[in-house]
Amino acid sequence: MNNNKPQTLKGFRDFLPETMTVRNYVKNLFIETFENFGFEPLETPTLEYASTLMGKYGDEGEKLVYMFDDKGGRRVGLRYDLTVPTAKVLAMYPEIPIPFKRYQLQNVWRADNTQKGRYREILQCDIDTFGTSSPVADAEIIAVIYTALKKLDFKKFSIRINSRTVLKNILLQSGITNNQNSTLQSLDKFQKIGEDGVRKELKEKDFSQLQIDSLFKYVKVAKPDKNLAAVFTAIKSFNLPDWCYAFDPTMVRGLDYYTGTIFETYVEEPKIGSITGGGRYDTLIKTLGGPDIPAVGTTLGLDRIVDCIIELNLLPKLAKTKVKIMVGNFGPETEKESLELTSLLRQNNIATIFYPDADKIGKQFKYASIKNIPFVALIGSDEAINKVVTLKDMTTGEQKTLTQNEIVKSMLK
Template sequence: MAKEIPQILKGFRDYLPQEQLARKKIMQKISEVFERFGFAPMDTPALEYYELLGGKYGEEGEQLMYKFEDQGGRKVAMRYDLTVPMARFVASYPELPKPFKRYQMAPVWRADKPQKGRYREFMQCDVDIIGSDSIIADAEVIATFDAAFKSLEIGEVKVKFNDRKLVDQVLTKLNIVKKDIGNFMRTLDKLDKIGEEKVVESLVEQGFDRNILKKYSQLMEKSSKGYVNQMTQLLSGLGVEQMEFDKYLMRGLVYYTGIVFEFVLVAKPEFGSVCGGGRYDDLLEKTTGVKMPAVGGSIGLDRLFAAIQEMDVVAPQTAAEVIVFNLDENLTADYLNMTTNLRNAGIDAEVVYEPSKLDKQFKYAQAKNMQVAVIFGPDEASARKVTLKNLREKEQRTVDLANLVAEVKSMLW
């Protein structure tokens, strides 16, 4: 009886080579933009003491966090996001120049309910500015993400933004007591998902006045005009084109203290936010005792990738552009020499290890989306020629063996 193949855990996924190559290319483009805006890379461990992460993400975050005792009896937790570990990092290295501009690309884990584009292990691409309370820093974080999306050439994105300080001021005017503020914000945050009518009913069930949403909306309109004008001008100056003030945007994390923002794909709004963040001026003090303002955000790479796969805007990827066919074991030394010369010239190339039918080798090359096949048999060896076939345009040429590298380059570039 055949052994049963082990199954992957629910909420997790594998990435096939073509998918992982595409993800790698996306991450490379994003990191290039991050560095162009002056952000430097850093990394932190996947495991932290639970004491660091516990209580930083609200009641829901506490339920979704992967936490356990390790073999040494220490209570530890898997990274829930990259922001709280970064707060520990900054406090641990006080000599870092301020403002400290960092980026990090790493997996995080949440025991969330799996759904379209949402997994329990997912990659975040973060940028943060620590040590500045300037509104320009807020705008630059948003502009950085906007430029990253533009570099991916995946169509239009729109950023929605709000300010939690404005929200707090309005809620104070509405006499909402502190213990009820969290529930009010979380309910409003569901407006896009469940609609205004259900939000009102939910608020009434929690004991709020039936007209509380209308009153909140009117007060926010009056209170936000100056802030919206200022932020719109800053974002426009930094090259952001599609923006919208969203008075109902809250973002669930409890540590936000100022601006909050989310990016959505205009062509795929059903995927929800593919990037979000905000200002969290109190987090470092609560986490480490060191008071320092900060603002940042994160691209959810896996949700973004799921969306752009549906949009069919990612070109097929390949690890090697050129394949050297193997037609005769007596020519093995020539095949290896050709492959090495191509690689030394900066061309991604691989060689077929054993002779086989030409048709089989073509099928292998096409399955891996290679662009050029190098064909060298006994006849070509006698004439010191080599045949190059463009596998995408279905064209071929025979050239001098000595010109192999130059001819392949002309076909690729």
């Protein structure tokens, strides 16, 4: 006898229909927004060669990639993000018209430590523009973020914007020529642990007091470089309100492939970390063996965004089911008429289910009630003889006798 209790792996989740209703609502809103901005859909494989994935995410990121040898002895890995596989696509398919604006919604896997808002399997939602270095493309990505979050009724969020060029200049001015990545890793924690916390960490890493003081001196006077200033000008021209974005010279973004503008979005509550993150990566396609194509894009963290929506009660009143009517089952005697009604309703784009077993009618009503199905249609022997249907409103309990065509008209109102 097997005594193993069914369970889901840590960091992975099952999504029941009620949760999927919320997730699909957010996904569909994202897709509507992306397509309104002219982005096109793309999908890439779940597995990639290890050589495609490694060397793109930094030392910390690469520790989180699920890697293994497949049955053919090939070293492969699960998708860690969507950007690197899409860069591979552009390297492989030079006939794709440039600029190429794509969106992609697929799962990614990360062997991460689990906590609130952090999972090991994530549905990632990405948009990227390939083939242009224009600051307008960077600003447009930020405009998409703002538009999507406003459609979801987020009111208190901040898109923090910086540039790798600004960070390089700060390090140069501070006289920090060695261990630059280590410096930036500590600086990136500024929002979490503050200036004192960053200073303490840098001291523990054996940076001199002069270097630490110089770093913060130049952080505090940093300004956008010429390209980043042009991005801010374009953001303003896209009519984004001033409150939703800001220059933040302490924001780093961890991935090694960023080359210019970088940005992240945070909400005031709940304290869940960034809900979007992206930037410009102009050398990645070339790194993958393709042409020298510049690119900019962002990830919208659907899982964290859904968590925020639920916690902040931002959801509109969503129907718990799309099924509008259930056709009851009185057994073989009237099955033909019941199935014909089911088919007629579906032909008129009315979401309908047929109860599969001839159970007691009370059990059928109970099922419809549990599933929040608003109407039940019944065809017993009397209804079949008279070519009518009994329609029960599950909210009020009211019952009517109607023809099949009258039921269709009633459901379409």
